[in-house]
Amino acid sequence: MLPSLTEFNVLLTKMKKTTLVLGASLNPVRYSNIAIKRLTDNNIKTVAVGLKKGKVGNVTIETDKKEFLDIDTVTLYLNPTRQVEYYDYIISLKPRRVIFNPGTENAEFMAVLKEHKIESEIACTLVLLSTGQY
Numbered sequence: 001m002l003p004s005l006t007e008f009n010v011l012l013t014k015m016k017k018t019t020l021v022l023g024a025s026l027n028p029v030r031y032s033n034i035a036i037k038r039l040t041d042n043n044i045k046t047v048a049v050g051l052k053k054g055k056v057g058n059v060t061i062e063t064d065k066k067e068f069l070d071i072d073t074v075t076l077y078l079n080p081t082r083q084v085e086y087y088d089y090i091i092s093l094k095p096r097r098v099i100f101n102p103g104t105e106n107a108e109f110m111a112v113l114k115e116h117k118i119e120s121e122i123a124c125t126l127v128l129l130s131t132g133q134y
Helices: 005-016 031-041 080-093 107-115 125-130
Strands: 018-024 046-050 054-056 059-062 071-076 097-100 119-122
Touching: 018 031, 018 059, 018 080, 031 046, 031 054, 031 125, 071 080, 080 107, 097 107, 107 119
Parallel strands: 018 046, 018 071, 046 059, 071 097, 097 119
Antiparallel strands: 054 059
């Protein structure tokens, strides 16, 4: 059965919005790894940057600060100390929002994002996805 026009538009919107998982892990029990799987399961285009190059499903984890295009959301899986080296990188991607997952909360970086008119949200990507709020 074909999707309705509304369902098709929702799917198309999700496919246009790319999420960057920053702090991605190859370890299947890590939340960043689970998030990659859930994002792709929800038809959300996903890219990833982590310490070790590899693949999670069809998503390649890059180890360098690649210049991805059309990043809508950056979801963080890095503690605040590790985030500092990524401030300029994240800002250069011009995302609409940055999600601070549990343990990544960072008031300093949230203030910097606000100065650049980038939304920030303290939330759990997995919860947002499971409740349809992503």
